[in-house]
Amino acid sequence: MFYKSTRNSAVNVSSAQAISQGISKDGGLFVPSEIPSLTMDEIAALGNVSYRDRAFFVFSKFLTDFTEAEIRYCVDNAYSDKNFDSDSIAELAHLFDGTYMLELWHGPTCAFKDMALQILPYLLTTSAKKLELGRKIVILVATSGDTGKAALEGFKDVPGTEILVFYPDDGVSAMQKKQMTTQEGANVGVCAIKGNFDDAQNGVKAIFTDAAVAETLDRNGMQFSSANSINWGRLAPQIIYYVSTYAQLLADGGIKAGEKINIVVPTGNFGNILAAYYAKKMGVPVNKLICASNANNVLTDFINTGVYDRNRKFYTTISPSMDILISSNLERLLYHLCGENDATIREWFGKLASEGRYEVSEDVKKVLAEEFYAGCCDDAQTKACIKEIYDKYSYTCDTHTAVAVKVYEDYKAATGDKTKTVIASTASPYKFSGSVLSAIGAETDADEFELVDKLADASKLPVPASLAALKDKDIRFTETIDKADMKGYVFRTLGIKE
Numbered sequence: 001m002f003y004k005s006t007r008n009s010a011v012n013v014s015s016a017q018a019i020s021q022g023i024s025k026d027g028g029l030f031v032p033s034e035i036p037s038l039t040m041d042e043i044a045a046l047g048n049v050s051y052r053d054r055a056f057f058v059f060s061k062f063l064t065d066f067t068e069a070e071i072r073y074c075v076d077n078a079y080s081d082k083n084f085d086s087d088s089i090a091e092l093a094h095l096f097d098g099t100y101m102l103e104l105w106h107g108p109t110c111a112f113k114d115m116a117l118q119i120l121p122y123l124l125t126t127s128a129k130k131l132e133l134g135r136k137i138v139i140l141v142a143t144s145g146d147t148g149k150a151a152l153e154g155f156k157d158v159p160g161t162e163i164l165v166f167y168p169d170d171g172v173s174a175m176q177k178k179q180m181t182t183q184e185g186a187n188v189g190v191c192a193i194k195g196n197f198d199d200a201q202n203g204v205k206a207i208f209t210d211a212a213v214a215e216t217l218d219r220n221g222m223q224f225s226s227a228n229s230i231n232w233g234r235l236a237p238q239i240i241y242y243v244s245t246y247a248q249l250l251a252d253g254g255i256k257a258g259e260k261i262n263i264v265v266p267t268g269n270f271g272n273i274l275a276a277y278y279a280k281k282m283g284v285p286v287n288k289l290i291c292a293s294n295a296n297n298v299l300t301d302f303i304n305t306g307v308y309d310r311n312r313k314f315y316t317t318i319s320p321s322m323d324i325l326i327s328s329n330l331e332r333l334l335y336h337l338c339g340e341n342d343a344t345i346r347e348w349f350g351k352l353a354s355e356g357r358y359e360v361s362e363d364v365k366k367v368l369a370e371e372f373y374a375g376c377c378d379d380a381q382t383k384a385c386i387k388e389i390y391d392k393y394s395y396t397c398d399t400h401t402a403v404a405v406k407v408y409e410d411y412k413a414a415t416g417d418k419t420k421t422v423i424a425s426t427a428s429p430y431k432f433s434g435s436v437l438s439a440i441g442a443e444t445d446a447d448e449f450e451l452v453d454k455l456a457d458a459s460k461l462p463v464p465a466s467l468a469a470l471k472d473k474d475i476r477f478t479e480t481i482d483k484a485d486m487k488g489y490v491f492r493t494l495g496i497k498e
């Protein structure tokens with residue numbers, strides 16, 4: 001198994017190289033040269049073992065240049081009860097008849113990003129050691145709120161690394177901002193930019209692919225890597241929980257071996273749902289992958305028409321981690337769907353960069369329609385959905401998860417499909433207490449921590465210790481910069497000259 005670039009199929013690197021580099025030099029994303037397959041017996045056997053063992057098994061298919069001991073080391077350190085407040089790591093809750101919530105937010109920062117970002121530092125430092133890089137790894141992150149905090153927690157004080165996070169000044173929730181600006185650790189930097197998430201992501205991508213910047217870092221004994229889902233080391237850990245969920249449902253008797261399930265994912269950068277697609281291609285029986293968007297519905301339109309057009313209004317919503325108009329991981333999916341034709345990907349993504357728009361071929365449109373269903377909803381519908389689930393099932397979900405539930409309801413109404421369904425629940429409702437409380441009709445005129453207490457009363461869910469602890473932490477990072485100054489910030493913070 002090796003890794004190719006979506007923009008140059010001749011690239012041929014090991015998983016350790018793909019993970020430590022983050023993105024290919026040609027601007028493409030690393031993809032596995034083949035998708036390993038699992039038999040139903042293998043999947044069923046995973047139902048009887050721990051999440052760590054499930055992770056070990058799936059990783060061993062993708063990280064073929066890692067030794068067993070190296071994979072064990074990564075998995076055992078990341079998925080321990082020290083970091084997660086649920087023994088199952090990914091908790092499966094039964095919402096209603098044949099419909100399950102896959103709660104991916106039992107990690108230290110209360111969002112699904114922890115599932116990958118608790119292990120990425122181990123994968124990355126192990127990769128660097130294997131390759132004998134001997135350089136400090138500088139992680140640059142663009143965040144729409146959750147990745148930044150999860151990456152900071154994962155990388156804080158990890159020897160041989162430094163992490164710098166950029167977030168859109170007006171694009172994150174009060175709790176998300178507090179989580180990041182109070183971050184502890186001697187190797188961390190957090191900076192707001194005047195712009196939206198796409199500006200932050202484009203800025204980071206431009207720095208990554210700037211040869212002169214890379215040379216300057218090299219001279220100073222450093223190299224960049226990425227903790228965004230453009231890094232294969234983010235994607236691979238996300239495949240595991242879909243395999244794990246199927247194995248768990250099987251073990252619990254919720255489904256029979258071979259029975260297909262639908263998977264619904266609240267989507268932004270297309271990383272989480274792409275992981276579900278890989279799980280399907282590996283052999284997990286999946287009927288439809290349901291892609292749920294908020295008012296920033298560029299993916300809904302794309303899946304329904306085959307035209308990707310980012311030339312549209314950008315909305316700031318109550319599900320900020322999905323406020324994205326350029327979904328990076330779509331490039332990986334399209335590479336697989338177009339027959340791994342790197343010239344086609346260069347053409348489409350060249351058009352995206354120059355015109356903000358591209359249209360895929362008829363063949364690709366056909367496969368998209370077979371594999372996916374896409375829908376979207378606005379903030380009012382999201383809130384109505386939170387209230388409905390709260391009233392009907394006494395279940396409190398966050399704003400992102402509610403988008404997924406609403407789109408799933410629309411899907412069922414449109415198709416009458418009764419296939420059992422797993423909905424990815426991507427954040428704890430406590431991260432978005434104000435929006436959730438206002439959705440269920442509670443008074444929200446209070447500070448962030450009073451809101452947490454109110455939500456505890458209303459939801460009866462335990463308050464995550466990490467969020468409660470923020471109240472007494474000092475703000476360490478207050479800088480806001482123009483998006484044009486991101487490169488300057490990186491050099492200043494690393495203490496090197498351009």
Ligand SMILES: *Cc1c(COP(=O)(O)O)cnc(C)c1O
Nearest residue numbers: 146268269270271272321426427
């Ligand atoms: C990041 C995030 C998403 C979107 O996930 P993608 O992999 O970017 O599609 C959805 N919900 C929450 C809570 C998130 O943090």
